[in-house]
Amino acid sequence: MALLDRVPGDLKLYIGGLFTLRRRDALQQANITHVLSVLRLPLDRQLFSPFKHMVVEVDDVEDENLLEHFPATNRFIQEGLDGGGGVLVHCAMGKSRSAACVIAYLMQKHNITPSEALAHIRQARSICEPNDGFMAQLELYGRMNAPQSVEDSPAYQRWVYLREVELSRACGQAPEAEKIRFEDEHVAGQSADFELRCRKCRRTLATSQYLISHVPTPTINDRTEAPTPAAPSSSCAHYFLDPLSWMRPELEQGKLDGRLECPKCHTNVGKYAWQGMQCSCGGWVVPGISLSKGRIDEVKSRTSDVAEIRRPPGAIATLPSRGSAKENL
Incomplete structure (x- = not known):
């Protein structure tokens, strides 16, 4: 009888997959003590009677929120391994949902990327391939540094907000007022x-850290190269922004689109459209919340000047990188 598919290391x-649970001899030989089921199908509870069992009820669809479960599934897997037994993670086919949860665990355990973790798992089970939505969530999980809790992360909160906007957009409605995320109320202290x-x-009205980049429509001369997101250029007539708290009275009215007025002088300074807006450069931004360059002046921030003055001579600002620990797998 073939052995179970064991993650190398x-x-x-x-x-x-689901049928793995019927291979009782193989499960016993592997000393399986914990089983993580990642699926929504009705389950025969008798299959799990010898094991400590956890169920994550999700479908294998790209818009399913599996990210919110990663901290709990990681803890469950670690608990089983710490107890000295084996842990089986399964879904219906052992391809997408289960692979995503194992990848999340390996990312947290070994500080590796989703692609590195997937390549490692495929050494044992070549069919593993999380759907595109789950892979995007794993990428976000990596950018969040695989935290013990995702709910408190601004990156996760913003992701949930954008999901709400997309759902409302699909229904032809503005998002509910309480679900609009005003970015300056959540992210502070960043230099501009x-x-x-x-x-x-x-x-x-805004500072540069709240600008949203977008992809201009390529011209005939540069269609051979894939466009990349960019900050507003001279060809853009608007600055696109995250929702900011001074916009609250207008954005919470439940309208699909409208105008934005300066809260001090009430001059029309921009517009918004929850269904999206096309920039003059041809790029689309969803949702489209913009300030018109003709009504706005761009002024160098004093805080950035202070940051430059306080930086020690010769100091170079660097970002922490996620090191590879494949050798520890």
Whole structure:
């Protein structure tokens, strides 16, 4: 009888499909003590009577939120391994949902990327292939540094907000007021390169960290190269932004689109469209919340000047990188 598909390495971690549970001799030989089921199908509870069992009820569809379960599934897997037994993670086919959960665990355990973890799992089970939505969630999980809790992460909260916007957009509605995320109320303390001020009254309306990049439509001469997201260029007539708290009175009215007024002088400074807006460069931004360059002045931020002055001579700002620990697998 063939053995179970064991993730390569020292861990007693296995991956499979639903029918793996009927291979009782193989399960006993592997000393399986914990079983993680990642599927929504009705289950025969008798299959799990000898094991500690956890169920994550999700479908194998791209818009399913599997990300919110990664911290709990990681803890369950670690608990089983710490107890000295084997852990089986399964879904219906042992291809997408179960693979995503095992990848999330390996990312947290070994500080590796989703693609590295997937390549490692495929050494044991070549059919593993999380759907595109799950892979995107794993990428986000990696950018969040695989935290013990995702709910408190601004990146996760923003992701949930964008999901709500997309759902509302699909229904032809504006998002519910309580589900709109006003970014400046959640993310603070970041340095800004420049400020956007009302040209009439000089009131600061936004700073550069709240700008949203977009992909311009390529011209005939550069269609051979894939466009990349970019900050507003000279060809863009608008600055696209995250929702900011001064926009609250307008955005919470439940309208699909409308105008934005400066809260100080009430000059029309921009517009919004929850269903999306096309920039003058040809790129689309969803949702489209914008300030018109003709009504706004771009002014270098004083905070960025202070940051430059306080930086020690010769110091170079670097971002932490996720090191590869494949040798520990």
